[in-house]
Amino acid sequence: MPRLHPHHLLLFTLASLSLSAAATSAAYPTIPGTADPTDDCSEPERLVPVRQEVYGNGKIIDITHRITPELPAYETMGTVGQILWLPISIKKGNLTNNSEMKLPSHTGTHVDAPGHVFDHYFDAGFDVDTLDLEVLNGPALVIDVPRDKNITAEVMESLEIPKGVRRVLFRTLNTDRGLMYKNFFDTSYVGFMEDGAKWLVENTDIKLIGIDYLSVAAFDDLIPSHLVLLKSREIILVEGLKLDDVPAGLYNVHCLPLRLPGAEGSPIRCILMK
Ligand SMILES: *[C@@H]1O[C@H](CO)[C@@H](O)[C@H](O)[C@H]1NC(C)=O
Ligand SMILES: *[C@@H]1O[C@H](CO)[C@@H](O)[C@H](O)[C@H]1NC(C)=O
């Protein structure tokens, strides 16, 4: 396996389909974003990939943004840029296509581990491989927050989130403004102010916080809010969720980060199930 870069970069090859799978593509199981098995595979011009947001007549909603070069990125203040290369390709004469991927680990829809803002947690190994999958998977509320404020203590209190609720995905003005679809990092996004973060820690049972832009913390309180939320190492932050067209309400959320020891962040695939 290629080795992991020490800090924010994630680099590994994506194994291509095995030769045997490629040879029996008509029988290959359905993979979203690949050829629709109902297409007639004998006609190459009809091999149109199917990409979906919702599966099983609405039973599964994908709340993950596609990782594309156009996504906004904190690291560049612009876009993510090229993330995929194809060093081994059929067109070059290799037997398979094997792409290589390189991207900041906090790209697009991603998770933060405690080592993101606490250096002693980073050194002690509180990376994404140590996050509790039970927190990342289970009943979750999708709620709308007032559109005219950042998430302050007053806003948190007004949401009246009942005790016992452990997972909340906060939809904000960020979704209305389509910030994840812009080609720059917009520092005017809505997020938690330090007092809102404190209120959540002190008055709720929330352990999974999801939000619809690249940081749960408002830019003005970027570090203070992260420190408050990650200090106990009990709360997991999922950022950059795609909450467009998702009715507010109760779902089961399923989020799985990559298993990357040493990484304080990771792209994550999140879905909601009814
Ligand atoms: C294989 O690589 C070629 C470039 O050599 C590319 O055009 C083609 O889309 C790739 N096929 C797959 C299945 O990724
Ligand atoms: C892929 O093809 C290139 C160009 O022909 C060659 O140099 C390289 O060794 C091949 N790699 C593999 C893994 O087959």
Ligand SMILES: *[C@@H]1O[C@H](CO)[C@@H](O)[C@H](O)[C@H]1NC(C)=O
């Ligand atoms: C939220 O805070 C940011 C600065 O962190 C600010 O630019 C933005 O206008 C605020 N949004 C609202 C709705 O108050």
